[in-house]
Amino acid sequence: MGRLSTVALMLCLMAAAVKGEDPYLYFTWNVTYGTIAPLGVTQQGILINGQFPGPEINSTSNNNVVINVFNYLDEPLLFTWSGVQQRKNSWQDGTLGTQCPIAPGTNYTYHFQVKDQIGSYFYYPTTGMHRAVGGFGGLRIFSRLLIPVPYADPADEYWVLLGDWFGKTHQTLKQFLDSGRSLGRPSGVHINGANAGLEPLYTMEPGKTYKFRICNVGLKEALNFRIQNHPMKLVEMEGSHVVQNTYDSLDVHVGQCFSVLVTADQQPRDYFMVASTRFTKHVLTATRVIRYTNGVGPASPQLPPAPEGWAWSLNQFRSFRWNLTASAARPNPQGSYHYGQINITRTIKLVNSFSRAGGKLRYGLNGVSHVDPDTPLKLAEYFGVADQVFKYNLIGDQPPPTLRDLVVAPNVLNATFRDYIEIILENPTKVFPKSWAAIMLTFDNAGMWCLRSELAENRYLGQQLYISVLSPERSLRDEYSLPDNQLLCGIVKDLPKPPPYKGVVCVFLASNLLAYIKREASPLLPSMPQQPRVGDVFSRGGELPWLPCDRQSLGWPNKVVGFDRAFITKSD
Ligand SMILES: *[C@@H]1O[C@H](CO)[C@@H](O)[C@H](O)[C@H]1NC(C)=O
Ligand SMILES: *[C@@H]1O[C@H](CO)[C@@H](O)[C@H](O)[C@H]1NC(C)=O
Ligand SMILES: *[C@@H]1O[C@H](CO)[C@@H](O)[C@H](O)[C@H]1NC(C)=O
Ligand SMILES: *[C@@H]1O[C@H](CO)[C@@H](O)[C@H](O)[C@H]1NC(C)=O
């Protein structure tokens, strides 16, 4: 067994334990109204720390991100971190189905981990029509240093946030939708909050290669993005490394992000970046300038033309392929999981429809048009009062025979933890008209998850639903407990908090130290591995042995939530 020194049995481990956790990044955001002019005309916008677009967040895989948001608007506010998987943590997903909004004049601190992810994402406000006037910004997740990235480090990297722009206040746009009208056509397009100008947005040194992270943060229109004389090598999308094809232009659908590499290998001068609407009768265009540091001369007024038609776009989409041998956030290649062999346990077919009953426009999925109740669905479920707030499974897994009418109600499906479910979307989100797409989801992340249209009008008027994935264990292995600072509202406001989830908790101290902790006899314990890897295990009473936790036991909770007793052993 070797010599062992039993270091401690104590609760004050907490402080030391933090060192072993993944690094923390702290942000304070003051969210205010301010004057902006993305189309050259001033209007009211939403700023974060005075900035529009909002500040970028730079994180690295597994970082803990803590953002204290102060709401200085006169309306409730929430942010979502689009694309962040929020493992075990739908508490921080920032939609009205999971969180109470931050009341005007108050603050709330988001805390989430960008666990096992890389890539380019953006955050945005989900309340009202706030996103129409700002509050969005880029969110990077860099690879950890030890994970190889399948291209050389760029000289620098730049955000390119594209979007359509409606030129009205968010209150006006919300009134349109609340009164049953459509948003209509946008009045322009912007790139990083402006639609023209000859001053450079970014500069490039000749011969160097830059990474551009391009996202469509708009409400409605797909946009084509291109840079004069500069092809783009696509390297990442949706958090995965892709086969590195080169494109003259990219169709960027609402909500989508791409990372591309661009080499400054042309004559030194200015060049236009161009974003223009696709599939619209009247094409709206924005341009911004990139300058070579040794540049002489302005950009040519001859803008590269946009492609035409749906077929081009569909073909481009089909050309996107995962690089199966590259590693993403983890050292193992992205392709090492054999998706083809998975047995699908359930298929849900969702069909989009709309109705103008009573002169009011609504959108729905399988005949139900979602509305957010005053009590967030997740909280109602957690506090055991779901039946007072919503009914599960108003819609079936197949659409009803007729979709003429829409029922307006919270739209919540429930799913079994760890099932593989295929969802077939007929003509809704991001899918080309008159076509369908199938996606497969593993419900290995317990929580309440929003499946929504990326189109703001459709989403606001009901084209979204929630999928509740409950782990039968009520265990910390599967889901974090309600955060202490979680805002409560609606009927759960004054209810006593349910007991926190139980589970075994690992505390990491230093590489050669292991903590063996047993919080309580959870039903999970027998299913956990029982081989100590370093050091030894002391068992004091209790019918179950103490369990080892180490850095290799991936997938185990590593958040300190308190525990009864701990033995720490060190191997000499
Ligand atoms: C946010 O506002 C507070 C109060 O006005 C101020 O003290 C603080 O410096 C601001 N923080 C940032 C990051 O702008
Ligand atoms: C984020 O990372 C990029 C790329 O390294 C860098 O250019 C930028 O300055 C960073 N931003 C902040 C706020 O740290
Ligand atoms: C509000 O901000 C203060 C710091 O100014 C912080 O101590 C508190 O936890 C925040 N409130 C919430 C609900 O996150
Ligand atoms: C895929 O990634 C691997 C590993 O980084 C790299 O060697 C290879 O060139 C990439 N393949 C393509 C087609 O991009």
Ligand SMILES: *[C@@H]1O[C@H](CO)[C@@H](O)[C@H](O)[C@H]1NC(C)=O
């Ligand atoms: C899928 O089901 C088949 C037949 O029951 C079985 O042989 C196979 O192992 C299953 N695959 C997985 C990944 O569970």
Ligand SMILES: *[C@@H]1O[C@H](CO)[C@@H](O)[C@H](O)[C@H]1NC(C)=O
């Ligand atoms: C959905 O919830 C109902 C009611 O709680 C339950 O009977 C059913 O088993 C659940 N279905 C799934 C797939 O979890």
